[in-house]
Amino acid sequence: MSLTIIKPGILDTIQDLGRTGYGRLGINAGGVMDRYAAQVANMLVGNDTREAVLEIHFPGAQVLFEQNSLITITGGDFGPMINDEPIPLWHPIVVRKNAILHFPKLQYGNRCYLAVHGGFCVNKWLNSYSTHLKAGAGGFKGRKLEKGDEVPYRESCIYFAGLLKPGKELEVMKWKVDTGHTYLHPHEIYIIKGNEWEQLTSQSQEQMLEDNFIIHPFSDRMGYQLKGIDLKRVEDTELVSSGVSFGTIQLLPNGQLIVLMADHQTTGGYPRVGHVISAHLPKLAQLRPSDCIHFQITDLATAENLLIAQQQELNILQRACTERLNNLVC
Structure with a gap:
C-alpha cells in the first residue's frame, strides 16, 4: 500500500x-510543528500517536492513493478535496483506490496533517521518523517529498471497500473532533517569564505585553521572526550560550524578538525573555506570516494545568476513537 505524489507542495x-x-x-528534536493536530490525526485513523504523518504547507501536494485507505486531515484548512468533492477536516474518511487528494484554497492555518491507517512505512533515524532537512536524514530519504515519490504505508486488517457505497469515491465517518478549545483566541499566546526577563527595561517589559507583534515573512520551521517595537535591555552584556526549547522567545541584538519553533537549534546566546507555554504551541504553529501575536504573562502552575487538561482531553479522545474503530471492524 502506498500513496504517490503527483504534484509536490511547497514543503511536504x-x-x-x-x-x-x-x-x-x-541534534534538535524537530518533529511536527503542531503536536496536537498530529496526535489527533493518528487517533482518528487508529494509529499510535507516535506514528509518522505527512506535514503539508500551502500550496499543498496532489496525492494519489494507490489502495482503498482510511485517512484524515487535521490542522490548517486548505480546502481539501478528493477528486472534485470537498472533504471535512478532523473526520476519518475512507477513500477509494486511485482517488486524488488536493488542496485548492487556503482558508486558515499554516500547516495541516495527513494520517493514514497503519502509518507510513519509512525508516527511523535516531528513533524518530521525522525528516531532518539539514542532516538529510529521517523521513522519506531525508528530504521533502517530490513529484513521483511513492510513500508506502502498512497493510490494514480493515476491508475498506466494504465501507464505500457503489459509485462513491469516499465515505466520511460519522464522528469528528471538536478542537474549538485548543485553538480558541488564536492570536493570544500565553508565556512564562524567561531567565533573562529581568534584563529587559521596565518599559520594554510593559511594551512586550501591551503591543502586538507581526510574524515576519522570513519565518520558518526553525523560528518565527517578529516585527514590533524595539525592546531594550538594562545592560548590553554578553551571555554564555544556554539551552533553548520549542517556544523559547529570544531578544535579538536589533531589539526584535524571535520565537524558536520545532527545528530550533539546541543552544543560544541571546537573552531568553520568555517561553510560550506548551498548551499554546499548537495555536502558535498555525499562525501565518503577517499574522499578529499578543503575549500574555501567566504563571507556571497555570501553564501546567492547561497542559494537563489538554493531555486529558487527548486521552479521552484516543479511547473514543479506538472504540469507534473497533466497532467499525466488527
Missing part, C-alpha cells in the same frame, strides 16, 4: 513527535 515532509535525547550532541 514526513514528521512524527520528534527525536528526543540527542540535544547534547547538537
Whole structure:
C-alpha cells in the first residue's frame, strides 16, 4: 500500500513527535510543528500517536492513493478535496483506490496533517521518523517529498471497500473532533517569564505585553521572526550560550524578538525573555506570516494545568476513537 505524489507542495515532509535525547550532541528534536493536530490525526485513523504523518504547507501536494485507505486531515484548512468533492477536516474518511487528494484554497492555518491507517512505512533515524532537512536524514530519504515519490504505508486488517457505497469515491465517518478549545483566541499566546526577563527595561517589559507583534515573512520551521517595537535591555552584556526549547522567545541584538519553533537549534546566546507555554504551541504553529501575536504573562502552575487538561482531553479522545474503530471492524 502506498500513496504517490503527483504534484509536490511547497514543503511536504514526513514528521512524527520528534527525536528526543540527542540535544547534547547538537541534534534538535524537530518533529511536527503542531503536536496536537498530529496526535489527533493518528487517533482518528487508529494509529499510535507516535506514528509518522505527512506535514503539508500551502500550496499543498496532489496525492494519489494507490489502495482503498482510511485517512484524515487535521490542522490548517486548505480546502481539501478528493477528486472534485470537498472533504471535512478532523473526520476519518475512507477513500477509494486511485482517488486524488488536493488542496485548492487556503482558508486558515499554516500547516495541516495527513494520517493514514497503519502509518507510513519509512525508516527511523535516531528513533524518530521525522525528516531532518539539514542532516538529510529521517523521513522519506531525508528530504521533502517530490513529484513521483511513492510513500508506502502498512497493510490494514480493515476491508475498506466494504465501507464505500457503489459509485462513491469516499465515505466520511460519522464522528469528528471538536478542537474549538485548543485553538480558541488564536492570536493570544500565553508565556512564562524567561531567565533573562529581568534584563529587559521596565518599559520594554510593559511594551512586550501591551503591543502586538507581526510574524515576519522570513519565518520558518526553525523560528518565527517578529516585527514590533524595539525592546531594550538594562545592560548590553554578553551571555554564555544556554539551552533553548520549542517556544523559547529570544531578544535579538536589533531589539526584535524571535520565537524558536520545532527545528530550533539546541543552544543560544541571546537573552531568553520568555517561553510560550506548551498548551499554546499548537495555536502558535498555525499562525501565518503577517499574522499578529499578543503575549500574555501567566504563571507556571497555570501553564501546567492547561497542559494537563489538554493531555486529558487527548486521552479521552484516543479511547473514543479506538472504540469507534473497533466497532467499525466488527
